[in-house]
Amino acid sequence: MVKKKGAALIMKKYLININENETPMEVMLSGNSVKFADNDTEEFEYKFLTDELLLVRLDHKNYLFKADETIESEIKHTEFMLEYNSRYYHTVCKNEMEVLMEKFAKSRGTVKIKNELLSPMPGAIVKINVKEGDAVKKGQVLVVLEAMKMENELKAAGDCKIAKILIEEKESVDKNHLLIKFEV
Numbered sequence: 001m002v003k004k005k006g007a008a009l010i011m012k013k014y015l016i017n018i019n020e021n022e023t024p025m026e027v028m029l030s031g032n033s034v035k036f037a038d039n040d041t042e043e044f045e046y047k048f049l050t051d052e053l054l055l056v057r058l059d060h061k062n063y064l065f066k067a068d069e070t071i072e073s074e075i076k077h078t079e080f081m082l083e084y085n086s087r088y089y090h091t092v093c094k095n096e097m098e099v100l101m102e103k104f105a106k107s108r109g110t111v112k113i114k115n116e117l118l119s120p121m122p123g124a125i126v127k128i129n130v131k132e133g134d135a136v137k138k139g140q141v142l143v144v145l146e147a148m149k150m151e152n153e154l155k156a157a158g159d160c161k162i163a164k165i166l167i168e169e170k171e172s173v174d175k176n177h178l179l180i181k182f183e184v
Contacts, residue, residue: 013028014026015094015099016092017093020090042058043059044057045057052066054066065082067082079091080093114182116181117143118176118179119173122174123145123148123152123173124171125144125146125168125173125179126146126169127144128168129141129143130142132162132164133161136156136159139156141153141154141155160182162181164181165179166178166180
């Protein structure tokens with residue numbers, strides 16, 4: 001992935017999709033070399049001449065790209081419109097973590113509001129922030145669950161009303177333990 005103005009590369013494996021191909025190309029970056037999925041390795045250097053002009057030296061040749069970051073990108077610095085020799089290339093470059101985050105975000109958008117809250121993991125109830133009959137808003141913290149020495153906030157998936165609280169503070173719970181019932 002191209003990072004502007006000397007930003008460090010955090011992860012080494014990237015998936016690059018040019019002009020919306022069905023299968024992204026897998027590349028590994030290490031220092032100033034790039035290894036493609038077909039085991040072809042190339043040495044390169046790059047430098048941003050301005051915020052938009054990128055000079056890339058690859059295989060003893062210089063390439064000048066105009067790189068415009070697209071506003072539609074869900075994750076910053078991943079989607080670019082590259083111009084080279086008056087041709088435009090829509091380029092999406094994401095590391096493995098960004099791909100996972102994007103899949104998670106998309107799957108969360110389709111979640112239907114359930115009429116109950118289950119414990120996502122075993123742990124202990126630290127705090128209950130609601131009581132029966134309370135109207136809650138989407139994103140409001142309902143319960144704080146301690147698991148593996150970390151406090152996890154369990155939030156409302158949507159606007160609803162608390163019908164029944166089936167747990168108490170300091171109570172131990174298992175995964176999928178029923179914590180709260182909602183009136184949706």
